[in-house]
Amino acid sequence: MPNLSCRRNKSAVCLVVLAIGVLTSSSIAGDNSGEIDRLRTDVQTLASDDFEGRGVGTAGLEKAAEYVRNAFVGAGLDVTVAGGDPYQEFEITTGSQLTEPNTLAFNGANGQTIDLKYDADFRTCSFGDPGTFDAEIVFCGYGIESTDPPYNDFEAVDVKDKVVLVIRRTPQQKHENGLFAVAHGASRHASLTTKVSQAFQRGAAAVLVVNDVFTGRNEREQLESQLKEAEAEVLAAADQLVDAADVADADLAKSALETAVRHVRDVRDMLGKLNADPLIAFGYGGSRTGKSLPVFSISQAVCNQLLVESIGKSQSQIEDEIDATGKPQSVALTGWTAAGQASLKPVTVEIKNVIGVLEGEGPLADETVVIGAHYDHVGFGGEGSLAPGSTEIHNGADDNASGTAALLELARRFGERTPRLPRRLVFIAFTGEERGLLGSAEYVKEPLFALDKTVAMLNMDMVGRMDGQKLTVFGTGTSPVWDGWLDEFGGAAGLELSRKPEGLGPSDHQSFYTAKIPVLHLFSGTHSDYHRPTDDSEKINYDGMASVVELVDKLIVATATDPDRPAYVEVQGRSSMERDGSRPYFGSIPDFSADAEGYAIQGVAPGSPAAKAGLEGKDIIVRLGGHRIAGLDDFDLALRKFSAGQQVEVVVIRGGGEVTLTVTLAVPRG
Numbered sequence: 001m002p003n004l005s006c007r008r009n010k011s012a013v014c015l016v017v018l019a020i021g022v023l024t025s026s027s028i029a030g031d032n033s034g035e036i037d038r039l040r041t042d043v044q045t046l047a048s049d050d051f052e053g054r055g056v057g058t059a060g061l062e063k064a065a066e067y068v069r070n071a072f073v074g075a076g077l078d079v080t081v082a083g084g085d086p087y088q089e090f091e092i093t094t095g096s097q098l099t100e101p102n103t104l105a106f107n108g109a110n111g112q113t114i115d116l117k118y119d120a121d122f123r124t125c126s127f128g129d130p131g132t133f134d135a136e137i138v139f140c141g142y143g144i145e146s147t148d149p150p151y152n153d154f155e156a157v158d159v160k161d162k163v164v165l166v167i168r169r170t171p172q173q174k175h176e177n178g179l180f181a182v183a184h185g186a187s188r189h190a191s192l193t194t195k196v197s198q199a200f201q202r203g204a205a206a207v208l209v210v211n212d213v214f215t216g217r218n219e220r221e222q223l224e225s226q227l228k229e230a231e232a233e234v235l236a237a238a239d240q241l242v243d244a245a246d247v248a249d250a251d252l253a254k255s256a257l258e259t260a261v262r263h264v265r266d267v268r269d270m271l272g273k274l275n276a277d278p279l280i281a282f283g284y285g286g287s288r289t290g291k292s293l294p295v296f297s298i299s300q301a302v303c304n305q306l307l308v309e310s311i312g313k314s315q316s317q318i319e320d321e322i323d324a325t326g327k328p329q330s331v332a333l334t335g336w337t338a339a340g341q342a343s344l345k346p347v348t349v350e351i352k353n354v355i356g357v358l359e360g361e362g363p364l365a366d367e368t369v370v371i372g373a374h375y376d377h378v379g380f381g382g383e384g385s386l387a388p389g390s391t392e393i394h395n396g397a398d399d400n401a402s403g404t405a406a407l408l409e410l411a412r413r414f415g416e417r418t419p420r421l422p423r424r425l426v427f428i429a430f431t432g433e434e435r436g437l438l439g440s441a442e443y444v445k446e447p448l449f450a451l452d453k454t455v456a457m458l459n460m461d462m463v464g465r466m467d468g469q470k471l472t473v474f475g476t477g478t479s480p481v482w483d484g485w486l487d488e489f490g491g492a493a494g495l496e497l498s499r500k501p502e503g504l505g506p507s508d509h510q511s512f513y514t515a516k517i518p519v520l521h522l523f524s525g526t527h528s529d530y531h532r533p534t535d536d537s538e539k540i541n542y543d544g545m546a547s548v549v550e551l552v553d554k555l556i557v558a559t560a561t562d563p564d565r566p567a568y569v570e571v572q573g574r575s576s577m578e579r580d581g582s583r584p585y586f587g588s589i590p591d592f593s594a595d596a597e598g599y600a601i602q603g604v605a606p607g608s609p610a611a612k613a614g615l616e617g618k619d620i621i622v623r624l625g626g627h628r629i630a631g632l633d634d635f636d637l638a639l640r641k642f643s644a645g646q647q648v649e650v651v652v653i654r655g656g657g658e659v660t661l662t663v664t665l666a667v668p669r670g
């Protein structure tokens with residue numbers, strides 16, 4: 001395309017693109033059966049049970065990486081760009097592993113000691129940090145601070161450098177309209193990591209968590225009433241048998257009796273096995289972002305001993321008082337200290353982006369166009385799954401075997417196409433997307449090609465469930481060129497495009513947009529199989545995928561050919577990664593790949609309060625309005641303590657030093 005006379009005439013670029021498309025595209029009019037077959041094969045393979053839902057830490061994810069590599073090789077891409085191979089490896093923390101020693105003891109002012117036995121009286125929690133401590137114990141109720149309803153377990157006590165003892169869940173659970181009753185599930189104040197965050201932000205030394213008496217008691221009462229019902233069924237069936245008029249009646253009554261007796265046995269069995277006060281299993285309770293503190297689960301028996309010896313009240317007495325008054329009962333257990341050590345270490349896993357390259361030709365060859373799709377998914381469920389408790393393979397046919405297959409097909413198309421396009425094409429299959437855009441964040445942090453010469457990023461995430469010809473394109477406002485090209489190419493591909501201007505959003509394009517690179521993200525829409533084991537390849541619309549490939553093909557040619565690189569435009573929008581809900585708007589974009597002591601941000605949303613206050617990418621927030629911040633959990637919780645219009649002081653680590661900024665919070669964004 002050397003002598004393009006009309007340099008500034010965009011439609012000229014379109015014409016060239018359309019011409020190239022027609023000349024070189026393997027999809028000669030109407031017959032793209034070969035392509036459909038390849039797309040189907042790739043989706044079916046990547047979404048097969050063999051690939052184990054491509055979860056982080058599974059062999060299936062490794063297999064998928066190799067599958068992508070082989071496809072890149074087959075397509076003729078250069079797969080030696082990441083230090084001789086296509087793999088950009090990096091480590092992530094996926095959990096923690098218990099080590100030794102783990103000790104805990106309570107010491108009274110009069111020399112009393114309550115020694116605790118591991119796995120019987122206490123257990124280390126995986127969402128805490130290793131560490132030793134020896135400090136006064138402060139009982140802090142349920143460890144809740146809430147503005148609505150107004151309730152604060154920390155109001156009357158000082159927990160700095162103290163050991164905080166909290167009860168799990170929330171008060172007034174037995175009341176339908178209790179203080180923290182919510183329509184579905186549990187109040188966010190019930191979450192273990194929220195309670196730990198409250199203590200951490202106040203500078204506590206360690207946290208002890210005890211099961212609320214209500215839950216265990218309630219389970220027992222429910223089983224006991226079930227037992228009563230089951231026993232009544234036995235009596236009723238026995239009466240029926242006694243009164244049976246004939247053999248048929250007697251047989252009916254007999255089988256009813258057998259069922260009822262079985263039911264009684266089952267319930268008795270459950271009652272017998274009921275552990276109303278199980279210590280928290282190591283590994284349960286989720287993980288906490290950022291630094292933490294030692295956290296232990298203790299039994300109600302030792303908690304009671306401590307409370308009775310120190311303040312003369314039992315745990316259930318205190319729970320009943322809080323339930324009755326709706327008021328906290330927090331108090332320092334004067335004279336009582338807890339000494340202990342928690343030993344655990346992070347479990348890290350190596351994951352990798354898979355990268356293949358087609359170099360450009362001519363004066364623009366040192367500029368890059370990135371085409372991407374994440375190839376990981378949520379594996380056997382757990383973190384990220386929308387099927388609570390499911391351990392089935394989440395096959396992820398649409399999310400995102402479809403985008404990966406489209407990426408491979410585009411690699412094949414451009415691999416066989418000559419001459420090469422003016423700009424370099426970098427095809428990236430990202431990993432770790434489901435854990436917070438980790439792969440794309442890693443690439444942006446350690447780019448293989450200069451980011452300031454990366455002219456655009458085209459992302460495909462969930463392009464397999466098109467409804468008819470409908471397709472959503474995000475990022476259309478991030479460069480002035482996009483709309484014109486989408487008019488042209490979308491029309492040519494017969495697509496009904498719905499356009500969203502913002503460049504921020506829950507997929508890998510956000511990492512590039514935060515680095516001030518124009519982006520487009522193609523998306524065929526959400527559905528009821530999203531992040532569930534049922535996201536299977538039978539439900540994929542392969543014709544729709546072929547249209548997406550066709551559209552992206554043309555966008556790639558235009559972006560890689562246009563003499564002028566697409567201009568970057570700041571679009572007001574909020575990062576979907578910043579949790580929504582009733583919090584004032586701040587505008588930070590979390591960097592989940594950072595391993596920092598504080599809340600690391602990848603960037604700020606254009607025009608947001610954070611942007612106006614001068615926060616920038618790579619800043620690490622360590623204090624917000626006086627609250628200590630170790631990660632997104634603490635930041636989220638602290639922000640909820642403020643309201644729109646308030647000015648809060650934010651302390652960030654930048655370039656190794658502390659910088660204090662003042663942010664004027666804005667109204668919450670829905």
Ligand SMILES: [Zn+2]
Binds near residue numbers: 433507
């Ligand atoms: Zn996805």
